[in-house]
Amino acid sequence: MRRTVSCRGTLLSLALLSAGFAMAAEPKTREQKVREDKARVEAEGFWMYNDLPGAFEAAKKTGKPILVVLRCLPCEECVKLDDDLVDNDPAIRPLLEKFVCVRVVGTNGLDLSTFQFDTDQSFAVFMLNADGAIYGRFGTRSHQTEWIGDVSLPGMAQALQGALELHADYPNNRAALAGKRGPQPEAAAPEEYPALKGQYGSTLDYSGNVVKSCIHCHQIGDAQRELYRSRGEAIPETVLFPAPHPRSVGLTLDPKQRATVLDVEAGSPAASSGFRPGDAIRTLDGQPLVSIADLQWVLHRAAPEGAELKAVVERGGQSTTLTLALPEGWRRQGDLAWRASSWTLRRMTTGGLYLEALSDEERKSRRIPAGSMALLVKHAGEYGPHAAALNAGARKGDVLVAFDGKSNLMTESDLLAYGVTARRPGDQVPVTLLREGRRINIRIPMQE
Numbered sequence: 001m002r003r004t005v006s007c008r009g010t011l012l013s014l015a016l017l018s019a020g021f022a023m024a025a026e027p028k029t030r031e032q033k034v035r036e037d038k039a040r041v042e043a044e045g046f047w048m049y050n051d052l053p054g055a056f057e058a059a060k061k062t063g064k065p066i067l068v069v070l071r072c073l074p075c076e077e078c079v080k081l082d083d084d085l086v087d088n089d090p091a092i093r094p095l096l097e098k099f100v101c102v103r104v105v106g107t108n109g110l111d112l113s114t115f116q117f118d119t120d121q122s123f124a125v126f127m128l129n130a131d132g133a134i135y136g137r138f139g140t141r142s143h144q145t146e147w148i149g150d151v152s153l154p155g156m157a158q159a160l161q162g163a164l165e166l167h168a169d170y171p172n173n174r175a176a177l178a179g180k181r182g183p184q185p186e187a188a189a190p191e192e193y194p195a196l197k198g199q200y201g202s203t204l205d206y207s208g209n210v211v212k213s214c215i216h217c218h219q220i221g222d223a224q225r226e227l228y229r230s231r232g233e234a235i236p237e238t239v240l241f242p243a244p245h246p247r248s249v250g251l252t253l254d255p256k257q258r259a260t261v262l263d264v265e266a267g268s269p270a271a272s273s274g275f276r277p278g279d280a281i282r283t284l285d286g287q288p289l290v291s292i293a294d295l296q297w298v299l300h301r302a303a304p305e306g307a308e309l310k311a312v313v314e315r316g317g318q319s320t321t322l323t324l325a326l327p328e329g330w331r332r333q334g335d336l337a338w339r340a341s342s343w344t345l346r347r348m349t350t351g352g353l354y355l356e357a358l359s360d361e362e363r364k365s366r367r368i369p370a371g372s373m374a375l376l377v378k379h380a381g382e383y384g385p386h387a388a389a390l391n392a393g394a395r396k397g398d399v400l401v402a403f404d405g406k407s408n409l410m411t412e413s414d415l416l417a418y419g420v421t422a423r424r425p426g427d428q429v430p431v432t433l434l435r436e437g438r439r440i441n442i443r444i445p446m447q448e
Helices: 014-023 030-044 052-062 076-085 153-168 174-180 217-230 292-300 342-349 360-365 384-392 412-422
Strands: 066-071 100-104 123-128 134-138 251-253 261-264 280-284 307-315 318-326 353-357 375-380 399-403 428-435 438-445
Touching: 052 066, 052 100, 123 153, 134 153, 134 174, 134 292, 174 292, 217 342, 251 292, 280 292, 342 384, 342 412, 353 412, 375 384, 384 438, 399 412
Parallel strands: 066 100
Antiparallel strands: 066 123, 123 134, 251 261, 280 307, 307 318, 353 375, 375 399, 399 428, 428 438
């Protein structure tokens, strides 16, 4: 008989993890870390470990909602996030006790019709009903290394409380929650994507090398993009710019609240739509929001050609309705460069070049006019498909001033987006580089 498990404490204490590292005579391998994490979590008994079916079964028996934490192991950035979010905090503990909690450390076998999220993250939280209805999501980021500014312990508590409120009203609110589920994906589970099929199984291999058997979150997004690329199709903007950050539409939200506006960028879609600092966004496009990630999900489902999203906002103790008007091309305000998937895009479009826009001072020193393209080659890949640009003649320290005849691609994100939408695998794209004052013309092959 399966034992019902619920959260009676916080997420895993990193103090124990740190102590274990300190006592080790030699640095532990990744394999050791993953296996010890499993043993420790199972011994503590607060979380079900990689057992989603068991969590749904327990939720049906207890009537509790489900809390699913997707966390890549042993991602060091996630350790930092756990350290911030998961402490013996009196505000979190009683909330966790009201959920059936399950920790998922690999996406093998994950039901992608339910668990749709920003796969460039290595930490994501879902709050669900036992019948699969999604109450909300938690976890967001907008930078390669920094989590602070997007997530917080109070924000986590707010999300949990919001999910509990939705659970108490379920199924009366079923219609409002319907939009929190996405369309049927191209593959039912990650290992069914062509790029991953045959390489990975539906479960982690603890009898062999568990690390090598794990499908990481970012591999799902990579496989999805490669599917379009292998067909010779442009990568859709909804796939290229997933889960747009609120800042891409001009909203800076308070990480300590569910979806409360801290600042509105002048001239942005949010400003034009009437949002103000202090606005608490209760619903967007009819969906109740329990976190910043929930707002991102609504944006994720909005059309890149433009959309009008109704927002119910609490302002000064009163409820008001606004319309967030998104213009055509609004998604391209997002940044691709911080994402793990950007390395796949670099292989596809720049042959492995890592680019960074020159500062105004650097432009002057190189006599490059303001307003024209100037992307410094910070790194040129040296191996396999990532060495395509190096083999074509590009070098670290070069400045890319034209790509495919265009000199208005001002950021690496602009260039990557253009490359995978305007060009196809096999194309030879002309590129102009500036090296020690000389212009050098090369051709970079577009790749799958």
